[in-house]
Structure formats: structure tokens, C-alpha cells
Amino acid sequence: MAFAEDLLEQAYHLARREKTKPRQASLRRAISTAYYALFNLLIREAASNWKNDTQRTRLARSFEHGKMKRASDVVAHLKFSGHDKQTVADLKNVADAFASLQEARHIADYDGSRKWSRTEVLGIVKQADTAFMIWRTIRNEMIAQDYLLSLLTGRS
């Protein structure tokens, strides 16, 4: 399995650990891992468009979390016209998942007072999982490709 898919599997593993009393450390790491799974999937997809494969790793390092969230926020609220409604809804779903996961990851990593439940965390991991599934169905659509480019620039 590729790195992004491995991270998603690991997020589930962490979220399901300790059957009766999950540790906050496991739950927090599950959230962070789910975010990085989607982050890595989208970067891999964007970088794969670069013709010279020896430069893709350098290109992948150019993506910034803040710009990616800004671009995702724009797409989540953008009015697309002249495009297939289901494709638009699917793209918005992926963009919304990315922004939501980044916010959850920020809280999980930096707010020590916040206590998480397993349901909360599984809800977040499943949102990432759904984004993975949806992405596979729209990845070749032009608006999805435009989204990948906007993740690099932070603008739509």
C-alpha cells in the first residue's frame, strides 16, 4: 500500500486501540494521522502531474498547510456552474474534509485540555476515509485537477 493509504489504516488502528478505555494519546495521534493521510494523498496526486518524476519530491515539499486550507475553504463555498452536480458535490466533500481534518488536527495537537471520545475520533477518521473513496471517483475531472493546483497556490 502507498504511504497515504498506510497512514489511513494506521489512523483506524489508533482510534480502535484500548477497547474499553481509549488513551487520549492514541485518540489524538489517530486524528493527526487521519489528517496527514489526506494531506499526503492530495499532495501525491498533485505532484504526480509533474512530468519529471525526479522533481516530484521537491514539488511535494512546496505545499503548505495554510494555503491548502485556504484553497479548500474557497472550493467548499464556491459556486460552480456548468459542471456535473454530483462531481461538484463530491469535490466540495473532499475540500470540506480536508479543512475539517486540519482543524481537528490542530485542536488535537495543541489543545491539551480537550478530551476526545472514540466516537469523535472515529467520525474524523471515517471522514478522511470517505474523502479517499470520493477522490478516486473524481480525480480525473477538470475541477478536481484545478483544486489540486489551487492547493499549491492557495488560490482558486
Place this chain on the structure above:
Amino acid sequence: MIITRVVLNEADLDRRVKAVARKLAPDVVRIRYDIALDSTDQEALFFRILLSDDASREERLGDVAARVRAELSKKLKLDDLGLRAYSFFRSESEQATMKDPTWS
């Protein structure tokens, strides 16, 4: 009134959120929310959605959560408001153990 990038009528917002909770009962027990700045200093709605234990089962959770997010987005017209929303889900039995007043 809550002053944000958009002006929200608090009573209207409350009414719409309660309508979503009613529509999605018994899976949704109640919905609490705050308007606060997110990690990028943007005003956002933070929803705390209490689910029944049955709706919180792992086999159902993904579908139930997606339905709640979609219904909140539609009923609150989040696309038009340009306001970001974050949704968090807990089960009734988890809340009974955690006794978190912000979820009560």
C-alpha cells in the same frame, strides 16, 4: 445578533439547528454549537452533536455523520453564509461518562 463576517440572527440559527436535530432524531439526540475563531482566525461554527449509541456504532457512524453535516449545511445555508462549520460527534454513553458541560 451575532456579528460575524455575515450577520446571523441568533434565534433563527437556534431554530434551524433544533430543526435539524428533530429531523434526524432518534439518531441525533441534541446539537450544541459555538461561534468562535478557528485555527486560521476565521469565524466558524463548531457543532457538538450528541448521537444515540446505536447511531454511534462504527458500522453506522460514517453515514450518520455525513447525513448530519449535509443537513446542517443545507438548513443553515452555510454555502451562502460563507461560514465554515466543524462537526464533532459523541455517543450518549460517552457523554454520560465524560460529563462534559459543553455537550450537556
